[in-house]
Amino acid sequence: MTTEGTSGALAPLSEDLSPDSRALAESLRDLFYGLGISVRRYAARRHLNPGALSRYLNGTRTPPWDFVADLIANRNQHGTPVTIEVERLLQQLHDKALRPNRAAHKLQQMQTQLAEADAAVSRGESxxxxxxxxxxxxxxxxxxxxxxxxxxxxxxxxxxxxxxxxxxxxxxxxxxxxxxxxxxxxxxxxxxxxxxxxxxxxxxxxxxxxxxxxxxxxxxxxxGPPALEMALVEALEATNRMASVPQLVQLVTRLDTPGQEKTATELVTSAGRIRPVTEAAALIAALHAAGRQHHAEAALPAIVMTRSAEDVVCLVASFARAGLEDCVVTVLQTALKIHAPDQLARIGAGLSGQGLEEQTKALLGSMAVTHAVVDAVETLLTLDHLGFGGTAEEALRDGARKRPVWELAELFGALCASERHDLAEALPDTVALERTSTDVVGLFSALCDRGLDYSAHQMLRTSVSNRTTAHAASLISALRTTGAGSPRLLIDEALTDWPVQGVAMLVQDLVDAGEWAYAMSAVGSAVRHRPPAEFAELIAVIESYEGDLTVLLTFFVSSQSPGDIARLVLALYDGGFFAYSAFAFWEALRGRSAGHSGEVVGFLEHLRGSQVSLAHLESHLEPAPEPDPYSDPESESGSESAPRTQSLRDIALLGQALHLARLPALSRTALLTAGVRLAAGEFAELLAQLVSVAPHLATALLQDVAREADIGRKFEILVAMEESPFIDALYPRFFLKVSGGDTELLTTMRNAHKKQLRRSAEERAREKLRDERSDRFEDYKRTLRSLTPRRAKGTHRKVERELEFLE
Missing domain, CATH: 1.10.287 (Helix Hairpins)
Incomplete structure (x- = not known):
């Protein structure tokens, strides 16, 4: 081996190489040359020793398959991609080169099998x-x-x-x-x-x-350690099994240099897997103390993957005592991802048994929020079976705070199917007390769809009874929007035991939310279920919020049933709100159909309300007077109990309502009382209103007046009817017919009145003609004075003839 291998160029292959080693080295050199870089640069890039890299490429040492795989991957990225056939050929060459060294060959086969098994795990996970x-x-x-x-x-x-x-x-x-x-x-x-x-x-x-x-x-x-050329990783593996924790920490510290970080992390991972759990925890803690926590954090997930539930509990307990919160979080997160539901339950039980309640809550709470419903149910039931029912219930509450409501309904149904209703009730209770109104209604709908109506309605009652009035108003609005249930039934159930102040606040919140119909439903429920004293207090509180209640009463009358309107009118009167009572009463007559107003009056008569007695009605049968522009409105405002006069239209509607309420005698008496007090023209207007709403009452009124009035009053009424453009000629003729002995005299007086009217009309016409002629005469005179002699010559005679004609 020459120094050229470590600097840049590669030395020629030795003649002493075996054919298999030579073939592998040549193939590796072909791959390496395709990268176009030097040995030293590639060694620096891959964090390898340049000398070891040269020996791999010179054939003097057979490299591990990881080196060959990395070289293939680099060639695929930076050069011509390697085909599958070439990669298989390289694997065969590598296998042949290792065969003379049986131990190394066996070791490589086992590494290959491990890689294949790990790939199978990955495929299985996917x-x-x-x-x-x-x-x-x-x-x-x-x-x-x-x-x-x-x-x-x-x-x-x-x-x-x-x-x-x-x-x-x-x-x-x-x-x-x-x-x-x-x-x-x-x-x-x-x-x-x-x-x-x-x-x-x-x-x-x-x-x-x-x-x-x-x-x-x-x-x-x-x-065993080979002489001089033993790979560094092999030496570390041997040390891993025999060295103590301090020695391992020292070794990791020495390896924590550029190019060796991965080796140090692998050393920690291997030690954490094969050593007893107490030593593994001590190693991680010692690395943190030595400032090498990045190796511990990188190795910790792989360590947890191979550990049992009891080992995980031991790790968490050790890290918690050492104050290593980041390690605790890593262990819990890894356990959540890879451990089966029953193992998670055992981990939670073990943590709770050691008093690590915070860590137990973090683990099981995350499980209840993120895991599939079937896995969550299995974990919770296992926990309960292990005697940790309270811990399971607390985990359920964590899930109820964050999980989608349709999944909560599924989870609730699964627990009920497992006959664990006591455990399942934690879900709707938590949603009712802590989730938004939209979530509460969503769970209510989901539970009803699953046939769990009782639990759904119980959750609504809990939510309304234990939270603010604003939440109750929002809940009612959400029920109306989704159509999931009956807001009115909820109002009736909620207001049964609420204090007066709470009911008033609910009405105010519903009005502010634009839910007028349900605000009125709350008032109606209070009318039905509250004693008079409490209802009067409620009206006083609502008035302090709203000010004038006429708008609210108008909406109530326009939306509620006749029975509730009658009860409201009577309750307002009994509570001393006379003006509001009268306002609601007359709004009921004019705001809805005739049949509806008749039902209101009928309910009032049934409830013995004084509003349908003649003595009470007489104060309202006067038509509203014209306002005096010079009077002081403040001085004439009157007290709350002062009578309120009504329009002729209202009087006609009152007569109609009394008749429809099967009070015909009171209807005719009230109309006759009003008719006696009216001037002839106003009587004709009242008659016209009756004709538009109830013609039979108009004829009955004419009969009563013809029977009770004197001849002068009858004549005035007859004349007013004939002069009214809104009354058909049939009614004056009918009036003459029912006047009995006064018919002939009334006819004579009417004819004389008509003759006098005609004379007056003719006199007015003649007076008008005289005025027109006088005006024309003056115009012609002014015209003559304005003409010049030349221009007036042709028109003078014409003007004179017209003046003579006018004279």
């Missing part, structure tokens, strides 16, 4: 992940199909009687979906079996890797 992903997709499709089938079943049950054609269509779709569901269930079962097989295969491959590593280490140990 296959397992693919199967898990496929299983998750199929389970999601199966869950969607089950939800669609349940919806179709509900639709079939509701529409079966009246939609025979739709039922036939549904049956076809139902059979098709059922067939798809069965296929997906079969596919899910197959994938689960394949996933279990893949896990077993990975476990066997990992076991084979461990066995091959041990055999490889034993074979390397049996080789």
């Amino acid at each position: 296959h397992k992940q693919a199967l898990a992903s496929m299983l998750e997709d199929r389970e999601r499709e199966l869950r969607d199909l089950r939800q669609r089938i349940r919806r179709l079943e509900h639709e079939r049950e509701d529409d079966r009687q009246s939609h025979e054609t739709a039922l036939a269509t549904w049956q076809d779709e139902f059979r098709q979906l059922t067939g798809e569901r069965d296929e997906l269930e079969a596919a899910v079962d197959r994938l689960r079996e394949q996933l279990a097989d893949a896990r077993e295969e990975v476990t066997r491959a990992e076991g084979r890797c461990v066995l091959l590593e041990q055999q490889l280490e034993e074979a390397e140990a049996r080789l």
